[in-house]
Amino acid sequence: MTAAVVLLLVLATTGGGEPDRKAQAAPVVPKTTTTTSTTSPFLHVPSGPPADQRTLSLVKTIGGQISPKSVDASDAGLVFAQNMMYRHSITVYDSAGNLVKTIPDTVNLAAMGVPGGPTVQGAPVEAAFTPDARYVYTSNYSMYGPGQGPEGNDTCTPSSARASGDTPSYVYRIDTRSLAIDQAIKVGLVPKYVATTPDGRYVLVSHWCSWDLYVIDTVTAKVVKILPMGSYPRGIAVSPDSSSAYVGLMGGSSIVKVDLASLTTVRTFTVGQNPRHLVMDPAGHFLYVSLNAPGEVCKVDLSTDRVAACVHTGSEARSLAISTDGTALYVVNYKSNTVSKLRASDLTVLQSISTGVNPIGITYDAKTGSIWVAVYTGEILIFADR
Secondary structure (H helix, E strand, O other), X not given: OOHHHHHHHHHHHHOOOOOOOOOOOOOOOOOXXXXXXXXXXXXXXXXXXXXXXXXXXEEEEEOOOOOOOEEXXXXXXXXXXXXXXXXXXXXXXXXOOOEEEEEEOOEEOOOOOOOOOOEEEOOEEEEEEOOOOOEEEEEEOOOEOOOOOOOOOOOOOHHHHHHOOOXXXXXXXXXXXXXXXXXXXXXXXXXXXXXXXOOOOEEEEEXXXXXXXXXXXXXXXXXXXXXXXXXXEEEEEEOOOOOEEEEEEOOOOEEEEEEOOOXXXXXXXXXXXXXXXXXXXXXXOEEEEEEOOOOEEEEEEOOOOEXXXXXXXXXXXXXXXXXXXXXXXXXXXXXXXXXXXXXXXXXXXXEEEEOOOOEEEEEXXXXXXXXXXXXXXXXXXXXXXX
């Protein structure tokens, strides 16, 4: 398929990609094999019934100077909201929803170890915490300032980005004790999703316009591998034992599996049109994928890399979250203005709740068992699940 055809497919099915600028088979039974995993020491299952037997209810709405593209919980008492170029900030909250700090996305690159680097601004997109919650890494859609630009866009290919003179972006590392940016790592063109491996060794970054995956060593803060992916890579999920990563290609219908020992791609398998966000069950047996164009969530059996079941949740299913006990999924439906809760075992939709206009991000806070929803038009909603 040519780059032009891929681009037309993305435009037709995602409304121009990310962000929107002011933008069945029978269920399978889990295997009984054991999996060695390294997970956050803060993860725990709230007391009481399993998550799929609880009910979501809105308990707080957060407003203010925010345009949140994503929300990410540390599971140790902090939640970060990434506000893109619209606010040039990351807002940090405690688990009760109180504002702790607003972090500007302005950095002096020279102070961050970039020789001769100017003072620049970013555009925070997504975030991922280290397993000990000591640091959080944030991707920047574009950089602004001397020698930066032009602003990234969603109708791009690697060749068009190069022809436009697009400059590489940066991933920031933020110290969760000082709540200050302490590293800026140069990456590719229009980074979107960022993930950390459960063993804390790597940060993985998918790039919308350079169509690749960067692997960053957390000790050296250096890019150690660049892997070509295909059209419009976005969501990333990592196995509990840190052996494999899975990357969704939103410009098509496939998932790419990456071997994290050899840092090579292993294979590609089909899941459905526009895979956007990926999460994995705690045991590493199943992958759950949101499909933007059809508005579906699908369950993939990783023993066969085959889709076990899919369900329609709304128009343009975007970000996903999973409960720490693995029994419930939560997905935001961008055009339906809803958040849906599903039973993970069979993908039964348990609840569908109205949100503000354009819910775009979601996270599960393991400290409280609450769900946070980022509404792109300027709100964050906190739902208790009890």
